[in-house]
Amino acid sequence: MANKSKTPGAKTAAGIAAADIAGESPQKIGAIPSDAPITFSFSDTQGDGGETHQVAEGDVAVLTTQHGTPVADDQNSLKQGQRGPTLLEDFHFREKIFHFDHERIPERVVHARGYGAHGFFELTDSLADVSRADIFQRVGERTPAFVRFSTVAGSKGSFDLARDVRGFAVKLYTQEGNWDIVGNNIPVFFIQDAIKFPDLVHSVKPEPDRAFPQAASAHDNFWDFISLMPESFHMIMWTMSDRAIPRSFRTMEGFGVHTFRLIDAKGKSTFVKFHWKPKQGLQSVVWNEAVKINGADPDFHRRDLWDAINSGDFPEWELGVQLFDDDFADSFDFDVLDATKLIPEELVPIRIVGRLVLDRVVDNFFAETEQVAFMTQNVPPGVDFSNDPLLQGRNFSYLDTQIKRLGSTNFTHIPINAPKCPMAHFQQDGHMAMRNPVGRVNYEPNSWGPTQGGPREDPVRGFRSFEEEADGPKQRTRSESFADHYSQARQFFVSQTPIEQKHIGDALVFELSKVERPDIRSRTVSHLRNIDEGLAATVADGLGLPLPDAAPAARKPIADLPVSDPLSIVKNGPGSFKGRKLGILMSDGADPAIFKALLKALDTEGGVYDVVAPKIGGVTLSDGTKVGAKHKIDGGPSVLFDAVAILVSEEGAATLAADAAAKDFVSDAFAHCKFIGITAEAEAIFAAAGLADDLDEACIALTKAGDASTFIEACRALRHWPRELKVDLDAKPKA
Numbered sequence: 018m019a020n021k022s023k024t025p026g027a028k029t030a031a032g033i034a035a036a037d038i039a040g041e042s043p044q045k046i047g048a049i050p051s052d053a054p055i056t057f058s059f060s061d062t063q064g065d066g067g068e069t070h071q072v073a074e075g076d077v078a079v080l081t082t083q084h085g086t087p088v089a090d091d092q093n094s095l096k097q098g099q100r101g102p103t104l105l106e107d108f109h110f111r112e113k114i115f116h117f118d119h120e121r122i123p124e125r126v127v128h129a130r131g132y133g134a135h136g137f138f139e140l141t142d143s144l145a146d147v148s149r150a151d152i153f154q155r156v157g158e159r160t161p162a163f164v165r166f167s168t169v170a171g172s173k174g175s176f177d178l179a180r181d182v183r184g185f186a187v188k189l190y191t192q193e194g195n196w197d198i199v200g201n202n203i204p205v206f207f208i209q210d211a212i213k214f215p216d217l218v219h220s221v222k223p224e225p226d227r228a229f230p231q232a233a234s235a236h237d238n239f240w241d242f243i244s245l246m247p248e249s250f251h252m253i254m255w256t257m258s259d260r261a262i263p264r265s266f267r268t269m270e271g272f273g274v275h276t277f278r279l280i281d282a283k284g285k286s287t288f289v290k291f292h293w294k295p296k297q298g299l300q301s302v303v304w305n306e307a308v309k310i311n312g313a314d315p316d317f318h319r320r321d322l323w324d325a326i327n328s329g330d331f332p333e334w335e336l337g338v339q340l341f342d343d344d345f346a347d348s349f350d351f352d353v354l355d356a357t358k359l360i361p362e363e364l365v366p367i368r369i370v371g372r373l374v375l376d377r378v379v380d381n382f383f384a385e386t387e388q389v390a391f392m393t394q395n396v397p398p399g400v401d402f403s404n405d406p407l408l409q410g411r412n413f414s415y416l417d418t419q420i421k422r423l424g425s426t427n428f429t430h431i432p433i434n435a436p437k438c439p440m441a442h443f444q445q446d447g448h449m450a451m452r453n454p455v456g457r458v459n460y461e462p463n464s465w466g467p468t469q470g471g472p473r474e475d476p477v478r479g480f481r482s483f484e485e486e487a488d489g490p491k492q493r494t495r496s497e498s499f500a501d502h503y504s505q506a507r508q509f510f511v512s513q514t515p516i517e518q519k520h521i522g523d524a525l526v527f528e529l530s531k532v533e534r535p536d537i538r539s540r541t542v543s544h545l546r547n548i549d550e551g552l553a554a555t556v557a558d559g560l561g562l563p564l565p566d567a568a569p570a571a572r573k574p575i576a577d578l579p580v581s582d583p584l585s586i587v588k589n590g591p592g593s594f595k596g597r598k599l600g601i602l603m604s605d606g607a608d609p610a611i612f613k614a615l616l617k618a619l620d621t622e623g624g625v626y627d628v629v630a631p632k633i634g635g636v637t638l639s640d641g642t643k644v645g646a647k648h649k650i651d652g653g654p655s656v657l658f659d660a661v662a663i664l665v666s667e668e669g670a671a672t673l674a675a676d677a678a679a680k681d682f683v684s685d686a687f688a689h690c691k692f693i694g695i696t697a698e699a700e701a702i703f704a705a706a707g708l709a710d711d712l713d714e715a716c717i718a719l720t721k722a723g724d725a726s727t728f729i730e731a732c733r734a735l736r737h738w739p740r741e742l743k744v745d746l747d748a749k750p751k752a
Contacts, residue, residue, distance in 0.1 A: 082112055122387070123422050124173040127218055128184045130232070131167035132266070132319045133386035134326055136375035138162045138189055138336070144370055147287045147340060148279035150399030152191045153370070161190040161437055164375060165389055166266040166318070169201075170221045171232025176315035178307040179232040180261045180524065185271030185293060186391045187373065190437040193478075197395040198291055199415070203260055204272035206356045207249045209499050211410020216242060235531035244540040247502040247568065250548065251357050254509045257524040259301035259517060259586055264659070265321045267332040267596065268300035275393075275408040276353045278401040278483055279340070286483045288341050288353060288403065290360060292367055293334040298591025300735060302656075304524065306689045309656040317657070323378055328625070330596050331376045337367035350575065351505065352498035356407040358505055361581045385433045390419040398480040425449045441472035503547040503574040510549050512584040516738040522552055523747060526559030535562065543568040559747065587738070594732045595623035600658030602629045602650070602682055604669020609638040611696065612664055614722035618729040629653040629682070631672065639666065651678035655686035660732040662694030662719065663702060670698045674705035684708060687716075688744050690736040694719045694728040713740060 080088045088109055095107035103110070125131075137159040144153035152160055167184035168175065183202040188195055207217050220242035223229050230236050234256070243249045255261070263269045271293030278286045302310065310317050325332055339360055341353075351358040379385040392415040393408060402408055419428055425448035428434055443461055445453045456469060463470050510518060525545070529538045538560055545553035546567035557564045582588045591597075599619060603612070619626055630636045630646035637643055647653065650673070655661050663683065665673060673679035684706045686693050693716045695703070703709055715737030717728045742748040 082109055083116070084112075120383075122424070125167075125422065126418070127169050128165075128167040128186075129173040130171045130175050130177070131165045131184065131386060132322060133163060133165035133379060133389060134322060134332075134375040135377040135379065135385075136162045136164065136331070136373060138187075138371055138373050140371045142368070142370040144279065144338070147281055147285075147289075148399040149282045150191070150196075150279070150397050151193045152189060152196065152397065153399065160192075162373060162375075163188045163190075163385070163389060163433065164373070165386060165391070166269075166322070168232065170218075170234065175232035176311040177318040178262060178302065178311045178315075180234065180256070180304070180307070180528075181232065182256060182261065183263060183266070183269055185269065187271070187293070188389065188391060188395075191397050192438045193397040193399075194438060195395050195434075195436050196397050196400065197391045197393065198271075198273050199391045199393050199411070200271050200273045200291065200293075202263065202269040202271060203252065203255045204270075204274060204290075204292075204359045205252050205255065205505075206274055206407060207243075207252045208246070208407065209248050209355055209357055209495065210406045211414065213246070214407075214410065214414075230531075235528040237532050237534055237537060240529060240532050240541055241534070241537050244537055244544065247544060247571070248357050248499070250502055250544050251506040251509065254506045254521065254548070257521045257528070258509075258513065259303070259520050261524075262302050262304065262307045263318075264300040264302050265297075265325075266318055267297045267322065267325060268295055268591070270294060270299065271334065274356055275405045276403045277396075277408075278403055280399050280401050280481070280483055284481070284484065286401070286485075288343075288346060290339040290365075292337040292339070293373060294337055294367070294369070296333040296335065296372075297596050298593070299586040299589045300591065300659075301586050303520065303689055303741075304527065306656045306685075309654060309685065313652070313654050313657060322375075325596065326375060326378050330623075330625075331374050333375075334373045335369045336371040336373060337369050339365040339367055341365050350578075351501060352496060354403055354405045354496075355499045356405055357499075357502070361508075361579075362583045363579070363581055384431075388423060388428075388431050389433045390423060390428050390431075392416055392419065396480075398478065401483045404485075427451065443471060500571040501574065502572075503544075503570060504576075504578055506548045507574060507576070508578040508581060509584050510552060511578075512581045514585055514587045514738075516741060517585060517587055518552070519741070519748065522555040522559070525552075525556045526747070529556065529560055538562060539565045540568070547574055590735060592733060593622065594619075594659070594729055594735075597624050597659035597732070597735070598657070599624055599626040599729075599732070600629055600648075600653065600655055600661045601626055602661065602663045602665070602673075602679070603636045603644065603646075604631060604665040604673060605636045606639050606666025606669055607636060607664040608696065609640045609642050610722045611719050611725060612638060612644070614725035615662060615664075615694070615719075615729070618725040621726075622729050622733075624729065624732075627653065627658070631669075631676075636669075650676065650682065653682075654678070655682045655691065656689065658686075658691075659735060660692040660694075661686045662728065663699035664694075664696055664719070665698050665702070667698045667701075670701040674701045680706040687711070687740070690715070690738055690740045692717065692728070692732045692734070692737060694724075696720070711743070713737065715740065 080091055082088060094110045095104045096102060097104060139159045140153060140156050143156050165184065165186045168177070168179050168181045169184060170181050171179050185200045185202050187198045208214060221234050221239045223231055224236060224238050243253060273291030277289050277291070279289045280286055314320065322332070341360070345365070346353045349360070353360070394412040394416060402412065420426055423431070427447050427450050430449065430451040443454055443459050445459055454471065458465050458469060458471050461471065510521065513521065529541060532538050539562055542553055542557050542562070543565040545556055547570050554564060601615065616626065627647035628635065628644055629648045629650055631650055633646050633649045635643060635645040661682070679702055683693070683702055687708055695716055696719045700709065703712065715731065717731055718724060719728060
C-alpha cells in the first residue's frame with residue numbers, strides 16, 4: 018500500500034496547509050481574515066489582579082500561548098510527516114489540551130446549580146447603636162456586593178425548577194474585609210448539628226447504586242433519613258410548601274438561618290437574625306407548572322434574572338434584622354441556637370436597615386459565579402458567631418471545601434474573591450500565588466520597624482470575639498432545649514392559607530408515592546400526626562395507607578402557637594404586575610387596537626410581554642402591522658408567563674383550535690389558575706380544549722381597547738386560586 022503521506026496533493030486535516038497556498042499568507046480555514054476588524058481583551062492577574070488590556074478596533078490580535086508566544090498554526094498539531102505521529106515537543110498543543118482537560122473545577126457538592134450577579138448594599142438605617150461593623154455606620158453609603166442563588170440537591174447541569182431549598186449567598190466587599198451571609202430562601206434547616214450534614218446530603222443525592230433521581234428528594238433514601246430524624250419536620254413543612262418552587266430568584270426571601278451576634282464598640286453583644294425581603298413580593302409556581310417549565314426552559318430562573326437586570330428592572334431586597342438580648346433568648350419557647358427554629362416576626366419585629374440591589378450581570382460565568390467562594394466564617398469586626406452547632410460546623414467546612422474546589426489556599430487571589438479593601442499579611446507562596454510579600458521579612462513578630470517590618474495587629478480596629486463564658490464537661494450531647502421538633506412545624510402549617518395547605522399535602526403525597534417501601538411512608542405520616550391531624554389524614558388517604566399511630570415525641574408539641582402571617586406566600590404577594598411577564602398568543606388578523614392597548618397598560622404597570630405565534634416569524638395584524646414573535650407556539654407554553662392573553666382572528670382561532678400545543682397553552686393557563694384575557698374569537702380555542710363551560714371571572718373578555726387596563730389590573734393578584742378546587746381531582750374543602 019502506498020504511503021499516503023507522500024501522495025501528491027495530499028492535504029492536512031484542516032483541509033488547507035500553509036504550503037498549499039503558494040505566494041499567499043499562511044491563512045487557514047477558520048482563521049481570522051487579515052482585514053477583519055476585532056476588539057480583543059485579556060486580563061492580567063499579576064499584581065492587583067484587575068487590569069484589562071484591549072487591542073484597538075481595526076487591529077487583528079495575534080494569537081499567542083498563555084505565555085505570550087505568537088502562534089503560527091492553530092489548526093494542526095506538530096507531526097513527523099503529514100500522517101506521522103504527533104511530536105512531544107509541540108508545546109502549543111500540549112498547553113492547549115492541558116488547559117482544556119482542566120477547564121472544569123470540581124463542582125460544589127451542594128449548591129452546584131447556581132447563578133450570580135453584582136450589585137450593591139446601601140445602608141438606610143445605622144446600626145451603630147448595636148454594632149461597630151463599618152458597614153453599619155454611615156447611612157447612604159454603598160458597599161459592593163455579589164449574590165449567588167442556587168438549588169441545593171442537583172448537579173451543575175440539573176434544571177432550575179426542582180423542588181428544593183434555594184441558596185441565597187451574599188458577599189459584601191466591606192471596608193473591613195469580605196462579609197459572606199451564606200443563607201437560604203428558608204429560615205430553618207433540616208438538622209441541628211453539622212455532624213449530620215454528610216448524612217443528610219448523601220440521603221437526598223442520587224442513590225449511589227443507580228445514580229438517580231437527580232435534583233429530587235422523592236425517593237426512599239431521603240425519606241428514610243427524614244422519617245428517622247424528627248428534628249427535620251419543621252424544614253419538611255417548608256420544602257413541601259410552595260417556598261421550594263419559587264417563580265423567580267427575584268421573588269424569594271433570603272435568610273441567614275443562624276443566630277449571630279452584633280458587637281458594639283464596648284464589646285456588648287446583641288443577638289441578630291438576618292432577613293432579605295424582596296421588594297418584588299413573594300411568588301411561587303405550582304408543581305405541575307414547575308415540571309413543565311423544566312421541560313420548556315430548564316434555565317428559567319437564570320434567564321429571568323439575566324433578562325431583568327439587562328432590561329433595567331433591577332431586583333431589590335431590603336435587609337432586615339431581628340435584634341434580641343439574652344433575656345429574650347432565655348424566655349423564648351425554643352432555643353435560639355437551634356437552626357431548625359425561627360423567631361416569629363410578631364415576637365421580634367424586623368428592623369429594616371438597608372437595601373440590596375442587583376444591577377450588573379457577570380462578564381464571565383466561570384470566573385465569577387463558578388469560582389466565587391462563600392464562607393460563613395467571613396465576618397467583619399462587629400459581627401460574631403453564636404454557639405449554634407450547625408453554624409460552628411459550617412465555619413470549619415466551608416474553608417476546607419473552597420481549598421478543595423479551587424485547588425489552592427490562594428483562592429482569594431481570584432478577583433471575585435479578593436477583598437476590595439487594603440490587605441496586608443505574611444502568608445506566601447503556595448499553588449497559583451499571584452500576590453506575595455515584598456522584602457526580606459515574612460514573619461511576625463519582627464524587629465525591622467514600621468517601614469520594613471510589615472503589618473502589625475491592631476487591638477482597636479481588629480476583630481475580637483465576644484468574651485462568652487463556657488462551662489460544663491466535654492461531651493457528645495444534644496441540649497434538652499433542642500427537643501421540641503413539631504411545634505413550629507405546626508405553626509408554619511396553620512399559618513398557610515387553605516390553598517397553600519393543600520399544596521403541602523399534595524407535595525407530601527407526590528414525594529411519598531415515589532417511595533417504594535411502605536414502612537417509610539407510614540413512618541413519615543406518623544410524624545405528621547404530631548403536626549396536624551388533618552394533614553396526616555390527607556396524606557395517608559392520598560397514599561392509600563392506614564393512618565398510623567403518632568410517632569413518639571421527645572417533647573409534647575405546643576398546640577396553640579399563633580398564626581404568623583409572614584410565613585405565607587399568598588399573604589405576602591406583590592400587589593402589582595410590575596416585573597411580571599404576560600404571554601400574548603396571537604394569530605394573523607388580530608385586532609391592533611386591543612394589542613396596542615395591552616402594551617400600553619403593561620408599560621404603565623411596569624410589566625413585560627412576549628408574543629407567541631404559530632410561526633417564529635410573527636404575525637400580521639388586521640391593519641397590516643407586522644409583529645415579531647419571541648416564541649413559536651410549541652416552544653412557548655403558558656407556564657413561562659405570569660398571565661396570558663389570547664388575541665386571534667376568527668380564521669386564526671380555527672387554525673389554533675386544531676393545534677395540540679395551542680390547546681395545551683390555554684388548558685395549562687386555566688389549570689394553573691392564571692388570569693386569562695380572551696377576545697371573542699379566542700373562545701373557539703377554549704371550546705376545543707374542553708373549557709367552554711368552565712370560564713370564570715378570572716377569564717376576562719377583551720372586546721375593546723378599554724378592557725386592557727381592567728385585565729392588567731386583575732393580573733396583579735397573579736392567581737385565581739378558587740379555580741384549583743374545581744380542576745384538581747384531589748381538591749377537598751378544608752374541614
